[in-house]
Amino acid sequence: xxxxxxxxxxxxxxxxxxxxxxxxxxxxxxxxxxxxxxxxxxxxxxxxxxxxxxxxxxxxxxxxxxxxxxxxxxxxxxxxxxxxxxxxxxxxxxxxxxxxxxxxxxxxxxxxxxxxxxxxxxxxxxxxxxxxxxxxxxxxxxxxxxxxxxxxxxxxxxxxxxxxxxxxxxxxxxxxxxxxxxxxxxxxxxxxxxxxxxxxxxxxxxxxxxxxxxxxxxxxxxxxxxxxxxxxxxxxxxxxxxxxxxxxxxxxxxxxxxxxxxxxxxxxxxxxxxxxxxxxxxxxxxxxxxxxxxxxxxxxxxxxxxxxxxxxxxxxxxxxxxxxxxxxxxxxxxxxxxxxxxxxxxxxxxxxxxxxxxxxxxxxxxxxxxxxxxxxxxxxxxxxxxxxxxxxxxxxxxxxxxxxx
Numbered sequence: 001x002x003x004x005x006x007x008x009x010x011x012x013x014x015x016x017x018x019x020x021x022x023x024x025x026x027x028x029x030x031x032x033x034x035x036x037x038x039x040x041x042x043x044x045x046x047x048x049x050x051x052x053x054x055x056x057x058x059x060x061x062x063x064x065x066x067x068x069x070x071x072x073x074x075x076x077x078x079x080x081x082x083x084x085x086x087x088x089x090x091x092x093x094x095x096x097x098x099x100x101x102x103x104x105x106x107x108x109x110x111x112x113x114x115x116x117x118x119x120x121x122x123x124x125x126x127x128x129x130x131x132x133x134x135x136x137x138x139x140x141x142x143x144x145x146x147x148x149x150x151x152x153x154x155x156x157x158x159x160x161x162x163x164x165x166x167x168x169x170x171x172x173x174x175x176x177x178x179x180x181x182x183x184x185x186x187x188x189x190x191x192x193x194x195x196x197x198x199x200x201x202x203x204x205x206x207x208x209x210x211x212x213x214x215x216x217x218x219x220x221x222x223x224x225x226x227x228x229x230x231x232x233x234x235x236x237x238x239x240x241x242x243x244x245x246x247x248x249x250x251x252x253x254x255x256x257x258x259x260x261x262x263x264x265x266x267x268x269x270x271x272x273x274x275x276x277x278x279x280x281x282x283x284x285x286x287x288x289x290x291x292x293x294x295x296x297x298x299x300x301x302x303x304x305x306x307x308x309x310x311x312x313x314x315x316x317x318x319x320x321x322x323x324x325x326x327x328x329x330x331x332x333x334x335x336x337x338x339x340x341x342x343x344x345x346x347x348x349x350x351x352x353x354x355x356x357x358x359x360x361x362x363x364x365x366x367x368x369x370x371x372x373x374x375x376x377x378x379x380x381x382x383x384x385x386x387x388x389x390x391x392x393x394x395x396x397x398x399x400x401x402x403x404x405x
Contacts, residue, residue: 004279006226008263012311012340014225017283019301020063021337024289029060029067030074035081035094037063042223042235043091044072045298046084048184049320051332052350052357053388056092058296058334061388068388077180083195084178084186085171088237088303098199102174103212104238109173116165124165131166132175132190140179140189143167213239217247223300225283226260226274231304248273265313292338292377294346294385302335314342314365328405329363336362336378343368348382350389357386359396364404375401 006014016022020040027033037060038044047055053069060067072092076082082092085101086108093101116124131146138145147163160168167188170176177194178186191200203211220235221227227235233244251257252273260274295302297318302308309315316335319327330347337343347360359382364370370378382394 003259003261004274005261005269006263006278008265008311009340010284011226011262013286013288014278014281014283015301015311016288016340017281017286018223018225019299021301022283022286022288024291025063025065025293027064027066029064030071031079034060034064034067034071034075038082038092039094040223041300042219043087043093045087045300045303046090046092047298049332052334052348052385055296055298057388058294058385059299061385062293062295062299065384073180080194086237088234089298095195095199098195099201099203100212100215101238102203103209104236105172105174107238109169112169112172116169123162124160124169127163127166128170131163131170135176135188135190140187141167142182142185142187144185213243213247217244217251221273221275225281226262226272226278228270228272231307232273234304262311264310266310270310288340290339292336292343292374292381294381295335295337297332297334299335308342312342316345330360338374338377341365341368343374344370346378350386350391352389352391354393355391356393356395357382357389357391359394359400361397361400361402363402366404368404370401 013022020037029037041059044056044059049055052058053061056072057067057069060072072082076084076092081095083095083098084090084092086104087093113125127147131141134146135141143160143164146167147161150161150163167176171178171186171188175191176188177191179189179194180187216236216238217232220232224231224235229244229248230241232248233239233241248257252259255276257273258276258278260272260278261269262272263269297316302314302316305316314335317328319329319333320331324331329345332349333345333347335342335345342365344362344364346362348357349360350357362370362378379394386392386394
């Protein structure tokens with residue numbers, strides 16, 4: 001099959017379209033409409049940092065400005081249309097995908113038992129039955145409800161008490177489900193009381209592994225537009241790179257995949273795979289919306305930092321764990337998207353006790369001018385975001401517009 005070549009502009013258009021960032025952000029953002037958006041993205045990463053809004057809320061808001069956090073909570077905790085598990089990190093995932101997490105749960109059961117024997121507090125395996133019995137008898141629990149009398153550390157993952165570790169293990173391996181959160185603390189219940197029996201029916205044999213690999217790779221490619229085997233494997237983080245490479249080889253041989261050369265922002269080309277017909281994809285002719293918007297650092301389009309840098313020339317590093325004196329930008333800095341370009345980044349924080357969204361600094365990207373029009377568009381986006389942040393005022397620190405780095 002002939003190799004398709006996409007220039008950088010075309011590649012950006014496809015990529016933004018697949019991440020629901022090409023269209024003007026608008027539309028209903030609750031119930032089935034919100035679920036359809038999450039299905040389009042595949043999943044939404046959860047994160048506890050609430051500098052302005054939590055990552056999952058800003059991810060959804062940036063695509064649907066009518067979104068409010070209560071809509072996701074209802075979809076997850078009341079309607080049971082989503083479940084929580086891991087991709088590359090904790091995420092909410094459409095409930096209909098639950099059977100495809102069986103392989104992940106099986107692999108986690110083996111991997112984590114070995115890892116946590118070495119890295120976690122001793123004795124968690126002895127608590128598995130005790131924790132299950134407590135939940136069966138008493139109903140859903142948080143980690144603070146189990147392990148009475150056990151030594152408790154600082155609360156970091158490295159210092160979980162044995163029953164907390166048992167809870168996480170039972171969740172990751174499938175005996176428990178997370179049914180919601182109190183603040184950001186997970187509540188766990190028995191899977192048999194939460195997930196429809198039909199979704200829990202186990203798949204057996206090598207066909208199970210093969211069908212999961214196919215589902216993972218095909219679903220990842222649908223949401224990326226083009227990808228390497230490594231990127232396909234990393235999307236859901238269920239399967240190995242070697243499994244993804246074997247899938248690509250088989251799909252190429254069957255004519256269901258074609259090689260693509262993707263032009264990076266520096267003019268270099270990167271070999272990827274895509275579905276046949278990408279060269280006629282409607283996204284290639286669709287001009288991305290000019291609406292400026294602020295993205296979460298954990299937005300799906302930016303999760304792969306190296307890919308974002310190759311496509312957009314945008315080098316981003318989360319600096320939460322970088323000592324303040326060594327930070328280049330700030331503790332939690334938000335990328336700014338306009339059209340098909342990332343035009344800057346903003347350090348801002350909502351001080352809810354002061355009813356204010358404080359803008360500390362904006363750094364334009366190199367060679368991108370921030371004139372009156374772009375500043376006005378930025379201020380309009382801040383006005384939208386302040387509603388999500390639940391504040392009514394915006395304040396700018398002196399000298400907030402910085403020099404491009």
